[in-house]
Each structure stands twice: as C-alpha cells, then as structure tokens.
Amino acid sequence: xxxxxxxxxxxxxxxxxxxxxxxxxxxxxxxxxxxxxxxxxxxxxxxxxxxxxxxxxxxxxxxxxxxxxxxxxxxxxxxxxxxxxxxxxxxxxxxxxxxxxxxxxxxxxxxxxxxxxxxxxxxxxxxxxxxxxxxxxxxxxxxxxxxxxxxxxxxxxxxxxxxxxxxxxxxxxxxxxxxxxxxxxxxxxxxxxxxxxxxxxxxxxxxxxxxxxxxxxxxxxxxxxxxxxxxxxxxxxxxxxxxxxxxxxxxxxxxxxxxxxxxxxxxxxxxxxxxxxxxxxxxxxxxxxxxxxxxxxxxxxxxxxxxxxxxxxxxxxxxxxxxxxxxxxxxxxxxxxxxxxxxxxxxxxxxxxxxxxxxxxxxxxxxxxxxxxxxxxxxxxx
Numbered sequence: 112x113x114x115x116x117x118x119x120x121x122x123x124x125x126x127x128x129x130x131x132x133x134x135x136x137x138x139x140x141x142x143x144x145x146x147x148x149x150x151x152x153x154x155x156x157x158x159x160x161x162x163x164x165x166x167x168x169x170x171x172x173x174x175x176x177x178x179x180x181x182x183x184x185x186x187x188x189x190x191x192x193x194x195x196x197x198x199x200x201x202x203x204x205x206x207x208x209x210x211x212x213x214x215x216x217x218x219x220x221x222x223x224x225x226x227x228x229x230x231x232x233x234x235x236x237x238x239x240x241x242x243x244x245x246x247x248x249x250x251x252x253x254x255x256x257x258x259x260x261x262x263x264x265x266x267x268x269x270x271x272x273x274x275x276x277x278x279x280x281x282x283x284x285x286x287x288x289x290x291x292x293x294x295x296x297x298x299x300x301x302x303x304x305x306x307x308x309x310x311x312x313x314x315x316x317x318x319x320x321x322x323x324x325x326x327x328x329x330x331x332x333x334x335x336x337x338x339x340x341x342x343x344x345x346x347x348x349x350x351x352x353x354x355x356x357x358x359x360x361x362x363x364x365x366x367x368x369x370x371x372x373x374x375x376x377x378x379x380x381x382x383x384x385x386x387x388x389x390x391x392x393x394x395x396x397x398x399x400x401x402x403x404x405x406x407x408x409x410x411x412x413x414x415x416x417x418x419x420x421x422x423x424x425x426x427x428x429x430x431x432x433x434x435x436x437x438x439x440x441x442x443x444x445x446x447x448x449x450x451x452x453x454x455x456x457x458x459x460x461x462x463x464x465x466x467x468x469x470x471x472x473x474x475x476x477x478x479x480x481x482x483x484x485x486x487x488x489x490x491x492x493x
Contacts, residue, residue, distance in 0.1 A: 143408070145403065145404075145408040145411055145412065146407070146408065146411060149411040149412075149414070149415060152415060153414070153415065153418065156415075156418060156419065157418070160418075160419070160422045160423065160437075161422075163434065163437070164422070164423060164433045164434060164437035165422065165428050165432075165433070166428070166429070166432035166433060166434075167251060167428060167429070167432065168255050168432065169251075169252050169255070169256070169429040169431045169432030170196045170197060170431075170432065171196060171197075171198070171199040171431065172197060172198055172199065172220045172221055172252065172253075172256050172431050173199055173201045173218065173219040173220055173221075173431065174192060174198040174199060174200050174201065174202075174219055174220070174221040174222070174223065175200070175201065175202035175203070175204055175210065175213050175214075175218075175219040175221070175222045175223070176188070176189055176192070176200055176202070176203050176204065176222070176223045176224075176225065177204045177205070177206075177207065177210045177222060177223070177224040177225065178203060178204070178205055178225055179205070179224070179225060179226050179227040179229075180225065180226070180227045180228065180229060180230065182225075182229065182230040183230065184225075184229060184230040184233060184268060185225045185229070185230070187267045187268065187270065188223070188225060188264055188267050188268075189203065190267065191263055191264065191266065191267030191270075192223070192263070195259075195263055197255075197256045197259055197260075197263075198221060198256065198260075201218070201219060202218070202219060204222075210222055210224065210244075212465070214244060214246055214289060215455070215459050215460075215461050215465055216455070216461065216465040216466070217246065217451055217455055217465075219246070220245065220246045220249075220252060220253060220256075220431060221243065221244070221245050221246070221253070221256065221260075222243070222244045222245075223241070223242070223243050223260075224241070224242040224243075224244070225241065226239065226240065226241075226242070229241070229282075233268070233281055233282065238281065238282055238283050239282050239283070240282065240283040240284075240285050241264060241282050241283070241284055241285065242285045242287060243257070243260055243284070243285065243286050243287065244287045244289055245257055245286065245287070245288050245289065246289060246290060247288035247289060247290055247291040247292065247294055248290050248291055248298070248299060248454045248455075248458050248459070249299055249425070249429055249454075250291065250294040250295075250296065250299060251428075251429055252429035252430075252431055252432065253288065254294070257286055257288075260284070261284040264282075264284070265281070268281060268282075289459075290458040290459050291458060297370040297372065298370075298372055298458060299454070301362075301366040301370050301372045302366075302372070302450070302453040302454045302457050302458070303425075303426040303450050303453075303454070304362065305359060305362045305363065305366075305385075305453055306388065306424075306426070306446050306449040306450050306453060307420075307421065307426055307446065308358065308362060309355055309358060309359060309385075309388065309389055309392065309449075310392050310417060310420055310445070310446050311417055312354075312355070312358060313351060313355055313389055313392035313393050313396060314392055314395060314396040314399070314413045314416065314417065315396070315410070315413055316351045316354070316393070316396065317347060317348060317351060317393045317394075317396030317397040317399075317400060318396040318397075318399040318400050318403070318409040318410065318412065318413045319400065319406050319409050319410070320347045320396075320397060320400050321347075321397070321400035321401055321488070322400050322403050322404070322405055322406045322408070322409045323406060325404075325405070326405060326406060340485045340488040341485050343488065344394075344397055344481065344484055344485060344488065347397065348390065348393040348394065348397060351389075351393055352386060352389050352390060352393065355385075355386075355389035355392075355393075356382070356385070356386060356389065359382075359385045359389070372457060373457070373458070374456075374457050375456075375457065375458065375459065375460035376455070376456030376457060376459070376460045376461055376462075377456070377462070380456065380462075380463055380466075381453070381456045381457070384449075384452050384453075384456070384466070384470055384473070385449075385453070387470065387473050387474060387477065388445060388448075388449040388452075388473055390477055391445045391473050391474075391476050391477035391480065392445060394477050394480035394481045394484060395416065395445070395476075395480045396413065397480075397481075397484045398480050398483050398484040398487065399412045399413060399416070401484055401487035401488045402487060419440065419441075419444060420444050420445075420446040420447075421446075423437055423440055423441040423444060423447070424441055424444055424446040424447040424450055425441070425447060425450050425451070426446065426450055430447065442472070443476070445473055445476050445477075448469040448470075448472045448473050448476075449469075449473065451466075451469050452466050452469045452470070452473075
C-alpha cells in the first residue's frame with residue numbers, strides 16, 4: 112500500500128514538473144513576439160502564395176504588335192489578342208527598332224509582326240508569314256502562350272472572313288524564340304541562382320552583425336567609439352560587398368564553364384549593378400539586425416523575407432502569371448529587379464538604357480533600407 116502511494120506521488124510529481132515546463136515555454140514563447148509571428152506567418156504566407164499567387168500557366172502576358180500595314184485583318188488580330196486571357200496588348204508599334212527594343216528591355220514578352228501586304232496576300236489565297244517573337248529567357252512563361260497563338264489568329268481571321276473557317280493553314284506561323292531558342296532550363300535558372308544565392312548570404316551576414324555584438328557583449332565598446340551610426344553601418348557592410356563580389360564571380364564562372372551560359376552584355380555594367388544589388392541586400396539585412404533582439408530572431412526575420420523573394424520574384428514561377436496584387440509585392444523585392452537585370456544582361460546583351468528603371472528601383476530600395484537602418488540604430492543608442 113505504501114509502495115503504491117509512493118509511486119502515485121512520483122507520477123504526480125512528474126506530471127506537475129512537465130506541466131510547469133510547458134507553461135514556462137509557452138510564457139517564453141508569448142514574450143518572444145518575433146518567434147511567435149514567424150510560427151504563424153510563414154505557414155499562412157506559404158498557403159496564400161501557393162494557393163493564390165503562384166500560377167504556372169501565366170495569363171495576360173504583355174504583348175506588342177508591329178503593324179506594317181493598316182488593315183481590317185491586322186485590327187482583327189489585335190482584337191483577338193486583347194479578348195483572350197493569354198495576352199495583353201500593351202504596345203502597338205510601327206517601327207522595327209522599337210519592336211526589338213521593347214523585347215530586349217523586357218517591356219513585353221511577345222511581339223507579333225503583321226507585315227505589309229499581309230491582308231492582300233491572304234485574300235489572294237497565298238500563304239503569307241506571320242512572325243511572332245517571344246522572350247524565351249523564361250521558357251515556362253512563353254511556352255503555353257505560343258501553343259495557342261496560331262489557333263487564336265486563325266479563328267480571328269475566320270471571323271473577319273479573311274480566310275474560310277475550315278481550310279488548310281492560311282498563313283505561315285513563324286515562331287522566333289529569342290535569347291534562348293532551345294528553351295534550355297539552365298539558361299533561365301543559373302542567372303536567377305546568382306541573385307538567389309546573393310540574397311540569402313548577404314542577408315544572413317549583416318542580419319547577425321548588430322545582434323552578434325549585443326550577445327557577445329561588445330556593443331558597449333562599439334558605442335564608446337567616436338563613430339556615427341552611418342559610419343558603423345558602412346563599416347559593417349563594405350567588407351561583405353567584397354565577399355558578395357567574389358561569390359558573384361564564382362557563380363558566373365561556374366555557370367559559363369559548367370552550363371555554357373553565354374554572357375552577351377557588358378561585364379562592367381553587370382559588375383556595377385550586381386554591386387548595387389549586394390549593397391541593397393546588405394542594407395536590408397542590417398535593418399533586420401537593428402530590429403532583432405538576438406541572432407535567432409535575426410535569422411527568423413531573414414527567412415521571412417527570403418521566402419517571398421524566392422516565390423514572387425520570377426525565379427521559380429513566371430512573374431506574369433501572378434495576380435496584380437502579388438506583382439505589386441514582387442516589385443518591392445530587390446530580387447525581382449535583379450533577376451530582370453541579370454537575365455537581360457547575360458542572355459539579351461541589354462544596355463543600361465534598357466535597365467535604368469530596374470537600376471533605379473534597386474537604388475531606391477537601398478536608400479530606404481539604409482535610412483531605416485540608421486534611424487533604428489540611433490534609437491538603439493538612445
């Protein structure tokens with residue numbers, strides 16, 4: 112009987128101690144708001160992004176039409192493109208130079224050329240050529256739309272009575288997949304990986320910088336120095352710019368050597384814009400380090416920022432396939448602009464004039480992040 116009571120007391124004591132530990136952990140978790148927010152927000156973020164934002168069959172792809180003749184057939188083709196959900200006609204051009212420029216700059220993903228004499232050739236029963244140029248740097252984005260374009264134009268021409276509704280092909284459909292004619296996946300992935308790896312490493316490096324000083328007890332020594340918050344930030348960021356430049360050179364060299372990725376653009380421009388991208392990520396990571404109270408929180412904030420960069424930048428899924436609200440969020444992420452820059456420079460041979468808007472966006476994001484970081488660090492000093 113005594114042995115039974117002792118056993119019950121031990122079991123009761125065990126349960127009370129475990130319960131006390133559970134309560135203690137829950138209280139600590141409630142006090143750690145960043146960890147709590149991470150546990151709630153990451154599953155919700157993944158659910159929303161994969162459920163609503165990610166679409167592997169993109170719609171409303173920006174399209175330009177080069178009209179070399181003013182005809183009813185041309186207007187029928189444009190109307191057909193505008194009424195479908197695959198294309199969104201954003202530019203109607205009459206200049207071949209502008210036709211090439213909008214494709215190179217990434218303003219449009221498709222460009223349809225209606226040559227002079229197209230309608231007359233159709234009505235004579237000839238087989239004129241209709242040229243469609245697609246930006247194939249992202250093969251997933253262009254593939255499905257190209258597959259429906261010839262049927263769409265054929266239907267439009269039948270409705271305009273330019274061709275019989277059922278007949279042999281009335282025109283020759285010429286597809287020109289520019290910048291990646293073979294549709295090689297590695298030509299799309301490797302430039303994107305350059306931005307992804309730099310984002311991850313640069314964010315982690317600087318996100319831990321201030322919190323590490325606090326946890327090691329060296330922050331007091333740092334604060335006693337006659338140095339301003341801006342000077343501290345620049346001193347912490349500049350060494351990692353060199354590391355980032357080394358990583359970028361390593362990835363590009365491996366991409367060329369192992370995957371035959373061509374670099375058609377200006378290397379000096381690529382280096383300058385890559386440095387701007389590295390500095391932007393370092394400034395954002397430094398901002399995280401001024402908000403987080405310890406290194407664990409800094410890592411959690413880094414992962415929360417990294418996840419939408421991966422999913423909403425156009426690296427894994429076509430940017431044009433996302434709904435408009437998701438595209439606006441994507442425009443606020445530095446990786447989105449860098450992926451456009453690096454793919455345009457490497458695969459298209461784009462110039463600075465083609466990329467000035469993307470460069471301005473990166474510069475703006477960097478200035479905003481640096482301002483917040485310096486302001487936050489000054490509050491920490493107070």
